[in-house]
Amino acid sequence: xxxxxxIYLLRNxxxxxxxxxxxxxxxxxxxxIDIVKNKIYNQFxxxxxxxxxxxxxxxxxxxxxxxxxxxxxxxxxxxIVKNSILxxxxxxxxxxxxxxxxxxxxxxxxxxxxxxxxxxxxxxNKHILLEDExxxxxxxxxxxxxxxxxxALLPIENRISGIIPxxxxxxxxxxxxxxxQEINISIQHHLFALKNCFFYNIENIYxxxxxxxxxxxxxxxxxxxxxxxFNSTSAAMNQISIENKNTSAVIGNSxxxxxxxxxxxxxxxxxxxxxxxxxxxxSKKPKKISKTxxxxxxxxxxxxxxxxNKKKILKILKKKHILIIKIILASKIEEKKxxxxxxxxxxxxxxxxxxxxxxxxxxxxxxxxxxGCYPIENKIIKIY
Numbered sequence: 001x002x003x004x005x006x007i008y009l010l011r012n013x014x015x016x017x018x019x020x021x022x023x024x025x026x027x028x029x030x031x032x033i034d035i036v037k038n039k040i041y042n043q044f045x046x047x048x049x050x051x052x053x054x055x056x057x058x059x060x061x062x063x064x065x066x067x068x069x070x071x072x073x074x075x076x077x078x079x080i081v082k083n084s085i086l087x088x089x090x091x092x093x094x095x096x097x098x099x100x101x102x103x104x105x106x107x108x109x110x111x112x113x114x115x116x117x118x119x120x121x122x123x124x125n126k127h128i129l130l131e132d133e134x135x136x137x138x139x140x141x142x143x144x145x146x147x148x149x150x151x152a153l154l155p156i157e158n159r160i161s162g163i164i165p166x167x168x169x170x171x172x173x174x175x176x177x178x179x180x181q182e183i184n185i186s187i188q189h190h191l192f193a194l195k196n197c198f199f200y201n202i203e204n205i206y207x208x209x210x211x212x213x214x215x216x217x218x219x220x221x222x223x224x225x226x227x228x229x230f231n232s233t234s235a236a237m238n239q240i241s242i243e244n245k246n247t248s249a250v251i252g253n254s255x256x257x258x259x260x261x262x263x264x265x266x267x268x269x270x271x272x273x274x275x276x277x278x279x280x281x282x283s284k285k286p287k288k289i290s291k292t293x294x295x296x297x298x299x300x301x302x303x304x305x306x307x308x309n310k311k312k313i314l315k316i317l318k319k320k321h322i323l324i325i326k327i328i329l330a331s332k333i334e335e336k337k338x339x340x341x342x343x344x345x346x347x348x349x350x351x352x353x354x355x356x357x358x359x360x361x362x363x364x365x366x367x368x369x370x371x372g373c374y375p376i377e378n379k380i381i382k383i384y
Contacts (some may be wrong), residue, residue, distance in 0.1 A: 117184075
């Protein structure tokens, strides 16, 4: 290999490491925002000198262990800590000065995909979103119905596993519910374990039901592993860290893996590489959408003589030049005589054409439920 090519390959390796460092620093910033929210709630000071002393002691030990100059590491982390303090002060000011704040329910704890998605939308939202963490969907909706929170973040569908059944049931049964935002998340499932665990040690595998479905092709290679189901991937990771056994592994994301101090032993094990989960933000109040904003409407249609009436409805939509984004049978375990479809169309609920169209299809449906009109989101955000 010539010298130029060797240097090129080595520089590519450095670029890859730099990319990983930036991603980890982004995760660290997200956790800093979570911490400041908890500090404000518990009336703690932003700066914690004892925590800083403990941090730098640990960094010194790690530097020595990994044979890297501790003075160099200390200088780097002084900049990182200073940046964290600035971020927390900025967020404290933003929270205390905000006239509008909303509490948002999501499936936790820290390290879950819902928690990571919440942090993404909390950063970008013009209002302050305060966290309302729950262990399951039932608890989330109870909080939502009791008005303890104004918003709820739900994963509605995945590219591999389809509609999330628990969320579909919530949308179907809940009264006064409006989708106001969608978030497309590209996720990577990884296999984690304790530091002293290796593949040949594994006997048990922990996770939420969705990663088990989405990583089924990988798991087929290890039929002897006993599966244990949890309310979230982060709850499964927490269990691994509490048990402290080197015979168990867990499927989750890198944020959770880092938070629970776990070792990654297999990377991106989803059935497909571009594994996207669509989240929705729901509210008791509809979102006002400008007529110029590209938007979609999500509707549940319950039909009798489903195939015949479905064709008639599609014909009406086509005649009105309304773009159908998707129409899917939301549940395969419904009564044979009646079928409920989830329909998404590109349009604005304020449109006169839409009002006339909905009136026209009314005679072909037993029940029509508009779940919301909200801006179309084409951007896909990556969670590693």
